[in-house]
Amino acid sequence: MELTLEHRTEGDTTVLDVAGEVDVYTAPKLREKLVELVSDGHYDLIVDMTKVEFLDSTGLGVLVGGLKRVRSHNGSLELVCNQERILKIFRITGLTKVFPIHDTLEEALS
Amino acid sequence: MELTLEHRTEGDTTVLDVAGEVDVYTAPKLREKLVELVSDGHYDLIVDMTKVEFLDSTGLGVLVGGLKRVRSHNGSLELVCNQERILKIFRITGLTKVFPIHDTLEEALS
Amino acid sequence: MYMAELRVPRDPMYVGLVRLVVAQAARLAGVPQDRVEDVKIAVAEALANGSDRDDELGASPPVEVRFGRGTAGFEVTVRGLSQPPPATADDDVVDPAIDQLDPKLRFTLIEGLTDEFSREQDGDLMRLRFVVGVT
Amino acid sequence: MYMAELRVPRDPMYVGLVRLVVAQAARLAGVPQDRVEDVKIAVAEALANGSDRDDELGASPPVEVRFGRGTAGFEVTVRGLSQPPPATADDDVVDPAIDQLDPKLRFTLIEGLTDEFSREQDGDLMRLRFVVGVT
Ligand SMILES: Nc1ncnc2c1ncn2[C@@H]1O[C@H](COP(=O)(O)OP(=O)(O)O)[C@@H](O)[C@H]1O
Ligand SMILES: Nc1ncnc2c1ncn2[C@@H]1O[C@H](COP(=O)(O)OP(=O)(O)O)[C@@H](O)[C@H]1O
Numbered sequence: 001m002e003l004t005l006e007h008r009t010e011g012d013t014t015v016l017d018v019a020g021e022v023d024v025y026t027a028p029k030l031r032e033k034l035v036e037l038v039s040d041g042h043y044d045l046i047v048d049m050t051k052v053e054f055l056d057s058t059g060l061g062v063l064v065g066g067l068k069r070v071r072s073h074n075g076s077l078e079l080v081c082n083q084e085r086i087l088k089i090f091r092i093t094g095l096t097k098v099f100p101i102h103d104t105l106e107e108a109l110s
Numbered sequence: 111m112e113l114t115l116e117h118r119t120e121g122d123t124t125v126l127d128v129a130g131e132v133d134v135y136t137a138p139k140l141r142e143k144l145v146e147l148v149s150d151g152h153y154d155l156i157v158d159m160t161k162v163e164f165l166d167s168t169g170l171g172v173l174v175g176g177l178k179r180v181r182s183h184n185g186s187l188e189l190v191c192n193q194e195r196i197l198k199i200f201r202i203t204g205l206t207k208v209f210p211i212h213d214t215l216e217e218a219l220s
Numbered sequence: 221m222y223m224a225e226l227r228v229p230r231d232p233m234y235v236g237l238v239r240l241v242v243a244q245a246a247r248l249a250g251v252p253q254d255r256v257e258d259v260k261i262a263v264a265e266a267l268a269n270g271s272d273r274d275d276e277l278g279a280s281p282p283v284e285v286r287f288g289r290g291t292a293g294f295e296v297t298v299r300g301l302s303q304p305p306p307a308t309a310d311d312d313v314v315d316p317a318i319d320q321l322d323p324k325l326r327f328t329l330i331e332g333l334t335d336e337f338s339r340e341q342d343g344d345l346m347r348l349r350f351v352v353g354v355t
Numbered sequence: 356m357y358m359a360e361l362r363v364p365r366d367p368m369y370v371g372l373v374r375l376v377v378a379q380a381a382r383l384a385g386v387p388q389d390r391v392e393d394v395k396i397a398v399a400e401a402l403a404n405g406s407d408r409d410d411e412l413g414a415s416p417p418v419e420v421r422f423g424r425g426t427a428g429f430e431v432t433v434r435g436l437s438q439p440p441p442a443t444a445d446d447d448v449v450d451p452a453i454d455q456l457d458p459k460l461r462f463t464l465i466e467g468l469t470d471e472f473s474r475e476q477d478g479d480l481m482r483l484r485f486v487v488g489v490t
Contacts, residue, residue: 025232056264092332135367202467
């Protein structure tokens with residue numbers, strides 16, 4: 001299972017669907033995508049991680065990097081994640097305090 | 111994926127459904143099953159390998175052993191297999207000449 | 221106490237492979253599925269340790285992973301290059317384009333996900349060992 | 356030429372694990388899926404070589420598997436105990452309860468499934484090497 005990335009706009013927000021494994025091998029692809037979105041003027045991002053099968057600290061680092069980028073444009077980066085095994089690593093690293101995390105995309109959009 | 115074995119009778123014939131991986135680790139289970147069937151008086155066997163995901167020479171050896179057992183009771187052992195990757199190993203080892211191999215269970219039963 | 225040993229080049233390409241094989245070994249050893257997920261992340265973190273060094277990949281020693289059922293549970297030891305010493309105490313030196321968390325978070329994660337965790341520096345190398353209980 | 360190395364106890368329990376990891380490495384190296392199936396069987400046969408010896412498992416040296424993309428394609432080398440010499444030329448001595456094919460069929464299979472195959476006896480050990488082409 002590799003990493004697939006697809007984005008679409010919903011009103012003023014850009015939703016990035018992430019599916020597969022985000023690890024030290026695939027994270028550069030996610031980083032490039034986030035850099036590209038921000039340089040194309042997408043400053044309000046929702047990263048939907050519902051279909052993420054694996055995420056480690058390299059992936060967390062890329063998300064934090066994305067957050068810094070959108071914030072430098074007064075933007076936002078929120079997450080959708082309802083998988084306990086992934087929420088756990090946000091909790092252990094203290095990043096639940098850094099990212100708004102929603103159970104569903106609907107909740108994130110509202 | 112482990113190995114699962116289920117048998118049922120169809121008229122005078124006993125059909126053994128083999129699913130999963132038959133390798134050096136799981137083959138003893140298949141051997142036991144064949145020994146058990148023969149000692150319970152099932153001498154005409156069809157081994158349905160449609161759901162076999164892996165088979166190596168250890169598995170072939172067990173099938174040959176089963177064939178010897180039923181033959182010593184004037185019985186038969188036929189195979190159902192339509193997967194090229196498995197048929198290939200019967201061909202390479204010359205066992206296509208030893209076992210009647212059918213594409214479908216219907217063909218084997220008729 | 222049966223241990224398997226896997227040695228791979230220090231290349232991100234192999235990280236998925238190591239995760240796969242150690243996870244499968246954990247399942248065989250009786251680690252419950254939700255803890256197998258923990259093992260996968262812990263292994264990834266242990267392998268990522270030192271991945272921010274700029275040594276030539278080819279010149280690096282391979283990463284050694286030993287794993288199997290030990291007395292305390294399913295044990296994994298990863299031996300490879302350790303992370304570089306912080307160049308300076310000034311946080312601003314870190315290039316923000318690199319998007320890396322504090323490398324120490326890797327240890328926090330391994331510690332949070334496993335039942336036992338220790339690390340040992342040995343010159344340029346580091347040995348990380350962790351254990352996850354089996355049922 | 357990146358090679359990974361896996362060392363496992365000589366125990367049937369580990370055969371599935373080795374198959375899994377070598378198959379995944381073959382995929383990463385660019386071996387097409389139908390040939391990955393060939394690699395899996397060839398690996399199983401190479402590991403089964405010597406498995407009919409009655410040595411105490413614990414006393415056996417581990418099996419060493421090296422694999423990766425080489426110049427000729429995806430290369431695998433398995434080094435482990437070799438099969439025992441035939442006790443006698445008389446076929447009837449073989450216990451029919453053991454249900455084993457002629458152990459030489461393992462070599463026939465590896466040869467038939469791969470693009471290059473060689474074997475080398477080294478005392479009690481045997482080194483089997485095979486190569487499958489990559490696209
Ligand atoms: N637990 C953590 N792990 C890693 N980095 C963190 C953590 N908490 C905060 N940070 C870093 O601090 C930055 C700002 O964090 P945050 O709490 O959102 O900002 P502020 O405190 O300025 O509101 C993040 O972008 C991240 O780089
Ligand atoms: N290619 C082969 N590989 C392994 N064993 C074989 C092979 N061909 C035949 N045999 C062995 O010979 C036995 C009898 O084979 P078969 O050709 O069916 O019998 P017969 O020649 O007596 O009709 C089989 O049970 C098997 O043990």
